[in-house]
Amino acid sequence: MIKYLFNKLLFTLGVLLSVSLITFILSFVLPSDPARALLGIQADESAIEGIRKELKLDKPLPVQYWEFLKRLSRGDLGRSYITNRDVKSLIAERFAATFKLAMFAITVATILGISVGSFAVYTNSTAVYKSLTSLSVIFASIPVFFLGLLVSLFIGSYLKLLPISGYEPGLKGIKYIILPGITLGIYPFALISRLTASRLLEIMESDYVKAHFAMGIKRWKIVLILALRNAMNPVITVIGNSVAILLSGAFFVEYIFSWPGIGLLWVDSVLRYDFPVITGIVMFSAMVFVVVSMVVDLLHPIIDPRIRALQ
């Protein structure tokens, strides 16, 4: 286990370093000038030069990167060019909203996905299974910005069942989370339900399941108690990946529903060339990916005795 963690840590460092290098280089390849974006088009050239100096944009690229790495090693992501606020606390503030939304979406998607997948197998009907497969293909392929607008305009504006957009912290805000949560949860729901069903179906064909049938155990018991647990491994990987994706901010969903999360912050930062924030968010997302994949790796042996045995 210690060796595993050590390897994972090395891997994490490698990933973060490469991500930092790529983002850093990309932000300088773009035809953009943060100093001018900061001061506006009417600014004096001398004012722009001053800002360039202050932001250390006048130093050679490797020097800037080295400075950036030094700060990063101290956990310092720098300050926003635009608001001059500490990037770490900016991300921390926005992460609460993104975290809430992601957790809501993934919980709903997981519960519904596993239930629907299991139900489809339980019915033992080709028609039900085929409908589930087709529905999940449709759900997985609807572009999220289209779905977001559709959900917001139809349920929010036309049916007036829920708020069209907005955010409120605390329990009062629960009505605001439902529409963006559904929009965000549809894709993982489609994946989870389909994967659950297909894995269950495979397992239902295996000898040990057939033996249980022969013993006269009811189908629902076999599906839920015996087969489901064994079908969970790939499903957990999918859930893990979805969590990581959702946690790094859902740009379109946050944009459409005016949800004040990391995605919205990222969009603003890109439009204003606020590179410290862009780099900060990218690094943060990379970190989330690595941590979540580590958790998923650790969960596998707990759920699947065969992996435990191998270890």
Added chain:
Amino acid sequence: MLSKLKRSSLPVIALLTLLIFTFIIGCAKKEGSPTKTESLSLKRGGIFRDSVLSSVTSFDPVKTIDVATLRLGQQIYQGLVEIDENLTVVPLLAEFWETPDNKIWTFHIRKGVKFHDDPAFTGNKGREITAHDIKYSFERLLNPGAKTVGSWIFNDIVNGAKEYFDGKVKEVAGFKVIDDYTFVIELIKPFYPLLTRLSLYLCSIVPREGIEKYGEEYGQHPIGTGPFILTKLVPDQEIVLSKNAHYWEKDADGNQLPYLDGVKIKFIREEMIQFKEFEAGNLDVSDIPTAMYSFIIDESKKLKGKYSGYQLKTAPAIEVQYYVFILAEKTFVTNKSLRQAFNYAIDKESIVRNVLKGRATVAKGVIPPVLLAYNPDLKGYSYSIEAAKGKLEEAGYPDGQGLPEFKLVIDTGVLTEAVATAIQSQLLQVGVRTKIEITQFNTLLEMAAKGKASIFRLWFAASYPEPELFFIQFLSGYWPPLGFNFARYTNPKFDDAFSKATQTISESERIKHYREAEQIVVDDAPWIFLYHPEAAKILQPYMRNYQFNGLQLSKYKYIWIDK
């Protein structure tokens, strides 16, 4: 101004789907429309609900380049003068001013105006503003240490401003405090547009105590003299302004301003969502989504069908839309006759009528019709295929033979792309082939500054009602990266006429020089002059006194809610 950073929008496809979808919803929905109430007796109180379509994070005037922030900031802060509904300069913190020669300007500061109450002041009570605050705020605008974006306002015109900006002197010689209520600005040479420049949000008056107490965080704790006080600012969630109970100003009938108890601002990113929130009754005012325009407004500029119960406010924007030719490169467009041919070949009337659905007026030149210097008799380029062909021949490219395929670089946006397509097909009719390249607005600006193509789509919206801003784009000394004469246009005759206009005291003389300068530019055709757009807002039926002018800045202090 070009610095009005434009947000890139969602892909066109999203808007098109939206259009179809909302149209379906619109057709299916058969609810009663809100009706207008006719009561006109002033009612006080209530919360006005507005929204912004981009991020607003702080209110420090000298650091502001985006329109959303200044729209709200102008309710908190005030300057010496302001622009009224008719686009004229009126007194604000300056009760009146005098100038014998447009060079020495004496401002008499209004007595008894106090800053908002704040812990930054002794006893938490806002103190009276004086001429010292004006000097402090204006010097701060020139202080690179304050990370100012507005040094251009005074740098070239105020005596000693440049030296102060460069850190060579401790104070600006041209800013003089005569006594607590008299402030003098001494210019290097006569400069009439100073007054309109002073109306800018950047020139708002701030208290030294606030800046010193809050430092970098000052923008989160703005202290002004305006009718509203910031009580809550959570970026991307909510902004709340509440009434300044000690506000100094009264309306023409002697009623205390503001009428409202407060203002709530919602952050919304997508204009269609903003409009739907408005329809659902959650907002009191909204922009009109481009995709919905022709479903909401008819050709006579009236609200249509189920929208007719709302109120519509329109104003010709102080803005010009154009395509700029980059003249410095060794490109074909350095040929004047060729540029004139482009101008003749484009049917602007048809673009305004068919593509923009009447939401604009044709631009014969640079200056929008709402400004005083607008010249109704300007000789522009009326659409004529014959004239275009004639000019092409004169340029040495009969029927476009010998010309390369030109790249038209534009930014994203439904209208922008539709206009570009129209231009492309009209140019093809005279034999000029073009290719449209779509990019993000900031990237386009960078490309234009570096001259990476020969034709760019640009637009310019003034932040104060003065021809000066429009003309700076043609001044010889304002080539990028220093200035925003993207065309790299140079004509000493133009420079001369412009300089005379800004220095003249007589208004009629000034207008004469401005018009002369505009005719020179139009003849040289460094742009394809396209159109002046119209701004529009839709309001709930109970909204009263919502002033709306070409600057698209509404003053909340006059608004009242009739319900």
